[in-house]
Amino acid sequence: MKPTKQLSDYPQPSVAIDLAILTVAQGGLQVLLMRRNDAEEVGGLWALPGGFVHADKTLDETVLRVMKEKAGLYEAHLEQLGTYGALERDPRGRVISVVYFALTPLQKLVAVSNGRDDLLLARIEVPWRGEEGGPADALSPDGEKLQLAFDHEELLGDVVKRLRGKLDYTPIGFALLERHFTLRDAQEIHEAILGRSLTKPAFRRKLLDRGLIRATGKFETGGAYRPAELYELK
Amino acid sequence: MKPTKQLSDYPQPSVAIDLAILTVAQGGLQVLLMRRNDAEEVGGLWALPGGFVHADKTLDETVLRVMKEKAGLYEAHLEQLGTYGALERDPRGRVISVVYFALTPLQKLVAVSNGRDDLLLARIEVPWRGEEGGPADALSPDGEKLQLAFDHEELLGDVVKRLRGKLDYTPIGFALLERHFTLRDAQEIHEAILGRSLTKPAFRRKLLDRGLIRATGKFETGGAYRPAELYELK
DNA sequence: CCAAAAGTGTTGCCGTTACACCCATGT
DNA sequence: ACATGGGTGTAACGGCAACACTTTTGG
Missing domain, CATH: 3.90.79.10 (Nucleoside Triphosphate Pyrophosphohydrolase)
Structure with a gap:
């Protein structure tokens, strides 16, 4: 300057x-x-x-x-x-x-x-x-x-x-989620970006095994049927 | 303009x-x-x-x-x-x-x-x-x-x-090699960039299995001991 | 024949996938 | 009870790495 x-x-x-x-x-x-x-x-x-x-x-x-x-x-x-x-x-x-x-x-x-x-x-x-x-x-x-x-x-x-x-090699997708999210939320985000469907068990374990996210012990409310657990990014 | x-x-x-x-x-x-x-x-x-x-x-x-x-x-x-x-x-x-x-x-x-x-x-x-x-x-x-x-x-x-x-997910490393190269040449390039040594058989097969390179049938000359085959990028 | 480097066969590990199944909850 | 979606067990597949080994050449 x-x-x-x-x-x-x-x-x-x-x-x-x-x-x-x-x-x-x-x-x-x-x-x-x-x-x-x-x-x-x-x-x-x-x-x-x-x-x-x-x-x-x-x-x-x-x-x-x-x-x-x-x-x-x-x-x-x-x-x-x-x-x-x-x-x-x-x-x-x-x-x-x-x-x-x-x-x-x-x-x-x-x-x-x-x-x-x-x-x-x-x-x-x-x-x-x-x-x-x-x-x-x-x-x-x-x-x-x-x-x-x-x-x-x-x-x-x-x-x-x-x-x-x-x-799939960075946590970039989580920037599209709120701080607390269900695994289904996360999967929907990934599917929307990739434009194809993913298999549920594979997706769950991939996330959990990498240790990027942590279960909070809280659960979603208001939905019909069984509530899913809320997770957060570590 | x-x-x-x-x-x-x-x-x-x-x-x-x-x-x-x-x-x-x-x-x-x-x-x-x-x-x-x-x-x-x-x-x-x-x-x-x-x-x-x-x-x-x-x-x-x-x-x-x-x-x-x-x-x-x-x-x-x-x-x-x-x-x-x-x-x-x-x-x-x-x-x-x-x-x-x-x-x-x-x-x-x-x-x-x-x-x-x-x-x-x-x-x-x-x-x-x-x-x-x-x-x-x-x-x-x-x-x-x-x-x-x-x-x-x-x-x-x-x-x-x-x-x-x-x-390791693009052919970018080959831009540092001449058109014809030996597998050892390629390995040295990769080792130099990554700053660590790689095991020979794993590296060879990784390159060949991906189908990115092709054997030319020609061999290097002038070196001591057994000459290595020359490869090229497909 | 020996040294040095090229190239191969075999095995085991690990991440990922697929499929089937069980579990928990609200109606 | 049942429908629906959450969550798990198991087995198979495939890429990759390690190791030991054979092959080929120049001296």
Whole structure:
């Protein structure tokens, strides 16, 4: 922050962050989208929340600012995905975006998007399986495909790929659950992210044998039939 | 590229790429360092090659430019690691760096660094094992620890961590070998990256059973004792 | 024939899966 | 009592590691 000296004699790109806020609902991954109100090419399209990185702010500070100002969210599991620098990705000019994703349980998001017509929790649908990648589709609650601004479909595909890849060797999936959860909850989260069903006993033991979670001795209430035990992350 | 409209009313950071060019030699990971000749804080220190991203160049173009101009390398396995945006990481001003790493066989690098006293192939030493992370040390050929400019020690640690993590579920290690290689060559590469020894039969079969490599029918020449068969990546 | 390194066979361990079953609870 | 979902026992499979072993070459 002593801009007395010119660091580069060339015109520089702008730097922004884009943030994919993800949760699981109705058996599938969902992403929080925002309607652009620009008077330009992307006006009216849905897009990931984002914001420019100012010279006196770190990347993390900028992500937190966007998460709070644009989506009303104050904390979540945050992770950097990567940086996208294609020349024409933003029709307004040269913008390089550092992409982050946030994971949070559904309850923290519904309060936010309710009553705002510029925010939408959209279902993510990936047309691919396993190793490959590619763009992902965002679907409105009616089930119609939404056209996203910029390269955000590509980007959303990359987020899902990263998430699936890290799911079974990190505790990342638990960021989508409340502090106390049942094993069924955990399984549903994992199934929603992977897009396939898992066998119950295998899943249970995998979690327990790894020693990442701990039984609390408490049980869920209110449900019909036998209540399941509540667990928590160690 | 129609910068007619102001994208942001705030002062923007500069964007650079930093490139860790890695190879394996003498049983260990090595990185290509460059001596800074600035007249400022970092002058005289060793650092990763880097360069600013101009408004009309993509990130990939910039990485290729740096690799060619600064290190004389024309192709390699290239991968984006992440983006570093701490405020004071560059004492000259606010610079955000997108960090890449390149993997290439030793032979392509020795020709480059020979005869240039501003380039050095430094041994990487990581003071940690397994899951954890942290900064990595760069050692001169004499074995003395080099002080790196900026946050490059931290960054180098992150590169090694990523490399180790991806080593056994991607063919990334083969980027450090020539097109034809023996199984012993491959094992030495893997041992150098992981920093521990592997058992021969297990390693052989792991590679062969996965079907990633193919025997060529040719054999190495010139060595003493029994020649090993040459393999190639499928 | 010997040394050194290439390459193979056998065994056992361990994490994961599949399937069948028992258990606990609310209606 | 019964339906429903929670939770467990057991057996089989497959990847992987360790060890001992055989094979091939140069000297």
